Amino acid sequence: MYLTYFNGEWHEGNVPLYGAMDHSVWLGSSVFDGARAMRGKLPDLRPHLERVVRSADKLGLRCPLSVDEMEALVREGVAKFPADAELYVRPLVFASAGFLIPEPEKTGFALTLFDAPLPAFTGFSACLSTLRRPEPDMAPTDAKASALYANSTKAMREAKERGFDQAIMLDAQGNVAEFASSNLFLVTEEGKVVTPVDNGTFLAGITRARVIALLGKVGIEVEQRSVKPAELGTAREIFSTGNYGKVTPCVRYEGRTLEAGPVARQARELYLAFVEGC
Ligand code: PMP
Known part of the structure; x- marks a missing residue:
């Protein structure tokens, strides 16, 4: 309804x-x-x-x-x-x-x-989009403006045509920015939790900030830095944060299968516990 x-x-x-x-x-x-x-x-x-x-x-x-x-x-x-x-x-x-x-x-x-039931923790697939996020001097990236979603929805349509659920978008410099409709975290080969640093090109979300804080409280530091697309190919885990799905694992990136891993699961559980306390 x-x-x-x-x-x-x-x-x-x-x-x-x-x-x-x-x-x-x-x-x-x-x-x-x-x-x-x-x-x-x-x-x-x-x-x-x-x-x-x-x-x-x-x-x-x-x-x-x-x-x-x-x-x-x-x-x-x-x-x-x-x-x-x-x-x-x-x-x-x-x-x-x-x-x-x-x-x-x-x-x-x-x-x-x-x-809108909360999506299950089953995971989604994602590919690398050919579309990039605009720089702050190219579009009103400091607003959650409907007009910016012409870009995101085109990326998602193209992903769907290629058989994927989601698209990962780079910024104009060629660094990883976010998923087309949520923020991106990854766990590196060494086990570090990383998310692209807020450089004004993507929506640094409210769920992203909440998840960084919740993980921090249990001693898991999230490194905020530039992320090269090659790191997506070697990551142990990739997951998304956003108001709709909260924390959701990416279980296939391009041709590679990934684990719906322990960090994403813990982040999701921490988020759900936080909700109970609201
Ligand atoms: N990036 C984009 C492009 C989004 O549409 C969303 C969803 N609002 C997010 C990131 C995540 O933001 P938030 O956690 O504030 O919902």
Whole structure:
């Protein structure tokens, strides 16, 4: 079931938001975020809501609701589902007016909640994309902007055509950036846990930061540095972090099978324990 808050009311189903003349439809000025409600727990909800306000600002939009107002709405919406529901929570902020440049005062807001069970720890396959992440001086990479996803979805479509579930994207310098829709961690041959350093070209996610902190607390240091694509070919483990799947192992990279390994499993368990404490 979809439940959408829009224009002061809750609606069931996929509610139409846009008109053909809206700036967000025409020139793509919308931003969004994604969080999860897990059996009534809302892990890192506020950072996700804070990020949507920040993302809007970066595109010259003014989010019409405060973080507190959005949080209250999320709680109101979650209460409309069964207590044990696994939900996805998606705030969307979009420009409705403006010629070429969006008018900040005419910014719309919608919040959609829908059933989305947490994916199992079974793993996914990934290939190296030919598409790269733009540099911060090429695109608004500091916003979770819908328009940036034309790039990610093209990478994912190409991956699917090649028989893979996901795509790994490099940055313009040729270093590993992230998966097309989540962040990337790997465990090196020597057993070191590594994730690409935040260089502004990819979305350094909220789940990524949470997982780095959780692993740190149990004495597993995550090294944040440049990662060469060749390291993907020798890694013991590769896994993803993101609000949708939380921690998910990559079990095939190009032609090579990988273990749904102990570090990814531990990171997932630590995350789920963190959720219980929220
Ligand atoms: N990178 C991209 C391109 C994403 O779409 C996402 C999902 N939001 C992430 C990384 C992970 O970010 P987060 O953990 O904040 O959801």
